[in-house]
Amino acid sequence: DAGVIQSPRHEVTEMGQEVTLRCKPISGHDYLFWYRQTMMRGLELLIYFNNNVPIDDSGMPEDRFSAKMPNASFSTLKIQPSEPRDSAVYFCASSPAGTVQPQHFGDGTRLSIL
């Protein structure tokens, strides 16, 4: 089991640029979650998918953020245009169906917007 795979691990870019973060969930997992972690706000849920369909995106900060899941093995989180306050660690997690199932996290993408 390869676990949840995120890329890139680190991203440094200038304000105004488009940023795309990628995630490959564990095979067979029905749910995929995107989180953002900062010192000030802790761990925040941005959006989650069930069987590739977005279920709740109420945590997405604003229209500059978008997420897609074109198939069961791939998801993207896009920020356009990026701003310095978007600097954070972004985590992707997946879980099997069932509310008792724990979520399995990737190692995150550390994003720095200059």
Add this chain to the structure above:
Amino acid sequence: AQSVAQPEDQVNVAEGNPLTVKCTYSVSGNPYLFWYVQYPNRGLQFLLKYITGDNLVKGSYGFEAEFNKSQTSFHLKKPSALVSDSALYFCAVRAGSGAGSYQLTFGKGTKLSVIP
């Protein structure tokens, strides 16, 4: 709305001593409770969960947690701390059913330092 409080930002304990990391929660209905650990530059790793039944839950690496419904608490414990236990620990809650039951709400985290 559901919420989790971890009242201590940092806990220091000597190696070999017992450790406790505190967590209290608020949720409508029956809670599903989780503990995760995060090592530097890594994602969160699942330690243990409480769903129902026995109030004492055993998990990975010798950790256990005690569910107390009257105090709405779910404290993480270990009888003998190791230096390798030093990490950031997160408590999380999920509503047992209904809208939002797949959403995990995390506490702010507690940094555990085990001193040799």
